[in-house]
Amino acid sequence: ALGAGAQVSGSLQVLQPQTEVSVSVGKTLTLNCTVLGDKVAGPIKWLKESGGKNETIYDQKSSWPRVTRVVNSSNANYDISISNVQVEDAGTYYCVKFRKGDYRDEVLLSGAGTKVLVYGDPVDVAVSGPAQRVAAGSPARFTCTARGFFPSSIQVQWLKNERPLSVLPPQVTAEGTGSSYAMSSAVQLTLAPADVRTRLSCVVSHATLSAALRSTYNVSAALRVPPTVRLLAKPSSTVEVNKTVNFSCSAEGFYPAAVTLTWLENDEEVLVEAKSPAETAQGTFELQSSLAVQAVAERNQSVIACHVVHDSQRPVSSSVTLHVTLPPAERGPADPSA
Structure with a gap:
């Protein structure tokens, strides 16, 4: 030898x-x-x-x-x-x-x-999130990786909006012939609507570095907040024949902005809202739409629905049943609606 x-x-x-x-x-x-x-x-x-x-x-x-x-x-x-x-x-x-x-x-x-x-200095420091968006209220896993460093000792700190998180030590594995190492560190967070503004940082320190390396991830990239759908009828859903009812539908507090709002009458599509959602002060989105309906007699007991599909998820709907009444002068003594 x-x-x-x-x-x-x-x-x-x-x-x-x-x-x-x-x-x-x-x-x-x-x-x-x-x-x-x-x-x-x-x-x-x-x-x-x-x-x-x-x-x-x-x-x-x-x-x-x-x-x-x-x-x-x-x-x-x-x-x-x-x-x-x-x-x-x-x-x-x-x-x-x-x-x-x-x-x-x-x-x-x-x-x-x-x-x-x-x-060797650590290279390719990066934070990745889940492969698909995670709904608010559910846990999501985030991973920080780096490679190409020697010796194997390395320190990793996670920060959520600059505040330290408690995590386990990183997993360190040898690369190739063992002349360099790679590491992986993970943190799990239960997401909330407010995380649309959360920044998650991974800070890596190593003996070869004069200053720590940092990679930052915007949690909004992993977050889905479903909309709250509200449907209102003005003046009300009970209306005299041939009057106009103005329905308003709002989809509120959702993220990301991808949304489709459709009006249905008795399950038949009557209007698709063309407006784009507006961003709120909280960083989520809202979309408002209106529909004017003429209360002809044939529309009595019609179901008006606002149908919202957010980020390719299952639809969220709200509906109102329209009650069309005769004016007082047209009601006879035996009129059941009197």
Whole structure:
């Protein structure tokens, strides 16, 4: 195995003085290697071991992206530098002397190895809400995620309108080869109509950050508040024949604004309100509509209904039965409506 046993073979020595080094993402890393007493034909290579696999990153002939030899002409100094370090560069690096073989080069002597730790900032901090809107009065789950950080220790704070919420510690899992980590933190809230103005923030702190990272979610994106539907008849639903009754229907306190208001007479559609809803001071919406009905005798016992469909949900309706009466002069003594 690379790095096992002594790093001396006869007069040959492969010296890697760095046991462990740490570097931040984006910086340049220099790995030291000195080879002494090299009298054997064959190249010096740098190998990276990560996740149980060895990968050549420098071999004196070809150049790998971001990897350069510090002193090109030296027969002893085989230091290399890796620019713009990424979390994937974490692993153990071996400086290895190979003996030239007939078919392929063979490992003659390996350095002890240098373990490289890459300190990575959390990236892609984001808050997500439920896949579908949740009705006021029901619980909704919100999740904060981040990835690409090292080391694994990370702190997460949730704020509801800038006030801290009590939550469990985040779940942290290794990514890929274990050179970086991802985290997930969840909070559950029972939604209320007032949450149309609520801002939910996830604040992430990590050793690599000079200032915490924040992602904010407008809870209105997850909220549904159903309308209250009111139907009124003026002057009243009992009216003399051939008079006009003005019906007014209001759908109040709903969110989001997606709504359709339809007037029905005896389950037959008579009018679809064309106006758009108006926003209220509370951030919810309201829609008002009116319908004028001539109280002809044939309309006695007609059912006038206001039918509201909000955000593709089940309809909410309110209805009134129209009572058409004869004027006093037309009522005979035996008229039952007298």
